[in-house]
Amino acid sequence: MRAQFVFGEVWIGLRRNLTMTVALIVVVAISLSLLGTGLLFVKQVNHTRALWQSKVQLSIYLCDNNPLSPQCTKSGPATAAQTTQIASTLRKLPQVVEVTHQTQAANLAQFRKEFAYDPVFIDSVQPGDIPASFQVKLKNAQTDAGPVTAAITGMPGVDSVGNDSSILTNFYKLLDGARNAVIVVAIILIIAAILLVANTIRLSAFNRRRETAIMRLVGASNFYVQLPFLVEGMIAGLFGWLVAVGLLAGAKAGLDGLQNYFPFHAQLTFGDLVEVVLVTMAIGLLLCGTTSFLTLRRYLRV
Amino acid sequence: MIHFESVTKTYPNQSRPALESVNLDVEKGEFVFLVGPSGSGKSTFLRLILREERPTDGRIYVAGRDLARLTNWKVPQLRRRIGCVFQDFRLLPGKNVYQNIAFALEVIGKPRRFIRKVVPEVIDLVGLEGKGDRMPDELSGGEQQRVAMARAFVNRPMILLADEPTGNIDPATSIGIMKVLDRINRTGTTVVMATHDAAIVDSMRKRVIELEYGKVVRDQSRGVYGQAY
Numbered sequence: 001m002r003a004q005f006v007f008g009e010v011w012i013g014l015r016r017n018l019t020m021t022v023a024l025i026v027v028v029a030i031s032l033s034l035l036g037t038g039l040l041f042v043k044q045v046n047h048t049r050a051l052w053q054s055k056v057q058l059s060i061y062l063c064d065n066n067p068l069s070p071q072c073t074k075s076g077p078a079t080a081a082q083t084t085q086i087a088s089t090l091r092k093l094p095q096v097v098e099v100t101h102q103t104q105a106a107n108l109a110q111f112r113k114e115f116a117y118d119p120v121f122i123d124s125v126q127p128g129d130i131p132a133s134f135q136v137k138l139k140n141a142q143t144d145a146g147p148v149t150a151a152i153t154g155m156p157g158v159d160s161v162g163n164d165s166s167i168l169t170n171f172y173k174l175l176d177g178a179r180n181a182v183i184v185v186a187i188i189l190i191i192a193a194i195l196l197v198a199n200t201i202r203l204s205a206f207n208r209r210r211e212t213a214i215m216r217l218v219g220a221s222n223f224y225v226q227l228p229f230l231v232e233g234m235i236a237g238l239f240g241w242l243v244a245v246g247l248l249a250g251a252k253a254g255l256d257g258l259q260n261y262f263p264f265h266a267q268l269t270f271g272d273l274v275e276v277v278l279v280t281m282a283i284g285l286l287l288c289g290t291t292s293f294l295t296l297r298r299y300l301r302v
Numbered sequence: 303m304i305h306f307e308s309v310t311k312t313y314p315n316q317s318r319p320a321l322e323s324v325n326l327d328v329e330k331g332e333f334v335f336l337v338g339p340s341g342s343g344k345s346t347f348l349r350l351i352l353r354e355e356r357p358t359d360g361r362i363y364v365a366g367r368d369l370a371r372l373t374n375w376k377v378p379q380l381r382r383r384i385g386c387v388f389q390d391f392r393l394l395p396g397k398n399v400y401q402n403i404a405f406a407l408e409v410i411g412k413p414r415r416f417i418r419k420v421v422p423e424v425i426d427l428v429g430l431e432g433k434g435d436r437m438p439d440e441l442s443g444g445e446q447q448r449v450a451m452a453r454a455f456v457n458r459p460m461i462l463l464a465d466e467p468t469g470n471i472d473p474a475t476s477i478g479i480m481k482v483l484d485r486i487n488r489t490g491t492t493v494v495m496a497t498h499d500a501a502i503v504d505s506m507r508k509r510v511i512e513l514e515y516g517k518v519v520r521d522q523s524r525g526v527y528g529q530a531y
Contacts, residue, residue: 005408210394211405217352217392218457219381220409222374 009211009228010235013204020200021236027196028240028284031189033247036280038183040248043272044255045175052168056141059162060086060152064104064131067159075156078132082157090136093151095144098137107133131159141165190287193240197291200236201229205299226296230289237288241281248277303461303492304328304351309360311346311516319358320346322516328494330460333487335503336496337527338513344496347513348463351494352384353377365460382410385454385462385491389469391446393438393453399425400434403453410457420456428452428482444475448482455486462486464495468502476502500527 014021062083063072072078078086083101090099102110107130115121138144142165149161205212208228215225252273259267306326312319321343328334336344349355350362353369362369365383372380393402400421407417425434428448438446447467454462464483468476480502487493497503503510503526510525511518520528 002408002411002414210392214392214394214405214453215409216378217381217386218406218409218453219378219383221378224409224411 006227010231013228013232016207017203020203024196024200024236025240027193028237029243031186031193032241032244032280032284034189035186036248036276037251038186039276040251041179041182044268045179053141056164058136058145058148060134061131061159063157063159069159072159078157086155086157093148095139095148096136097139100135102133102135104132194291197233197288198295201233201292201295202299204229204232229296230292233288233292234285237284241284244280245277303330305363307361309357309362312358319516324518328492330492331490333493333508335508335510337510342513343516344513348465353380382457383460385459387450387454387464387467389466391450393446393449395438398435398437399449402449403456406453406456424452424456443471444478447479451482461492466497468499503527
């Protein structure tokens with residue numbers, strides 16, 4: 001095995017069709033970084049979902065002086081006995097982890113704290129506008145909300161049941177949609193990259209047809225004949241990947257920046273980035289290597 | 303060394319076979335001329351020996367190997383024992399004389415020390431002393447063919463196939479080429495040379511095999527090119 005010879009041939013091959021090599025590197029870089037961004041997005045969505053899901057609660061609002069439901073209008077504000085009854089019913093449900101009673105005053109205080117930046121909004125809400133409530137933490141925010149809501153709705157003293165995750169559902173749909181769009185574009189670009197690799201190798205094989213003809217004639221093994229081309233494809237893929245690593249680091253910075261717009265931070269770790277970078281490298285090398293190999297089998301017959 | 307047993311080769315989409323039931327033997331160390339008009343099957347004969355083509359029918363043995371049983375990945379090993387020279391030289395224009403010859407050894411993974419030793423030897427053998435650093439386009443046709451012969455011979459093949467090696471070269475220079483082939487033959491290498499050059503065949507007085515329409519019509523030891531041409 002003569003590494004120096006093989007790399008000399010590779011260098012000649014890459015230099016001879018420089019434009020194709022550059023085009024290949026660019027396309028591999030863009031498709032890998034888009035794919036990587038898609039993967040980072042998946043991770044970001046999962047992180048965010050996990051973080052928010054852990055904070056999701058059911059809010060069971062009790063009847064007060066200006067209720068929403070006709071039931072409360074008839075029966076009037078919830079009595080102490082009704083409140084106790086609701087609490088014990090909730091605690092008996094298997095899906096419920098924790099039940100906290102929030103008085104009207106406590107809810108108002110929390111409301112004022114969360115919207116402290118908007119004094120006009122705060123002023124528009126008077127004491128007594130927000131009813132007392134039970135904050136219920138569920139075992140599984142997604143599946144348990146339905147049964148618990150069904151069990152508690154209609155009990156005397158219960159006005160309405162609010163579910164935080166119904167607000168989040170739309171947001172998740174948005175995130176998932178964005179992620180899918182990135183992945184679809186990445187897949188289209190990867191197909192383009194595969195075709196470009198095949199074309200580059202074919203061109204390279206054509207450029208070096210004299211050399212390969214002589215190699216075959218003097219009895220060079222297939223491995224020896226094909227290796228320079230294979231390495232050529234892989235090196236182009238590797239350079240594309242290196243560019244993609246830079247772009248991915250940028251994409252992570254972008255996603256981190258996006259976090260500032262949300263109340264809960266769910267930043268990706270450096271480990272996440274490394275993982276995605278390694279996955280894209282594996283995909284890139286596999287893609288370039290396999291395509292080169294298959295192209296060679298077609299164009300460099302013994 | 304080369305043994306053909308009722309070999310027939312028909313190319314796809316052609317009704318007439320390029321070679322038809324050819325039986326012949328070439329012994330080790332022989333010098334054989336292969337003559338016949340264009341399309342008589344000379345090139346097909348050489349391609350079959352190299353296993354660039356497979357026969358439609360019959361058996362071929364080269365250097366003791368049954369080519370029908372040779373797997374694809376063993377073909378390179380066969381070709382290492384066969385040297386080839388062509389009418390159009392087939393040198394690499396970007397490499398000088400030394401590099402062109404060394405290339406044949408590099409691609410079969412020979413160590414550099416070995417290459418440094420044998421390439422100058424073979425350059426001397428073909429009569430190109432001191433021209434190792436010339437580029438092919440700085441050489442005459444005859445000199446280029448000498449480089450091609452050096453490349454074909456540098457790995458000491460058992461068989462040398464020459465497909466009209468003097469086809470692009472003037473008669474005076476051809477004599478020099480033939481001397482080199484003769485020198486190679488004297489080292490024990492079997493030489494098979496396809497040619498149209500009557501003067502050369504007549505002057506060498508070696509075995510002559512004549513092909514016509516894919517059939518062997520004449521096989522003479524110490525023969526001449528033939529009256530018909």
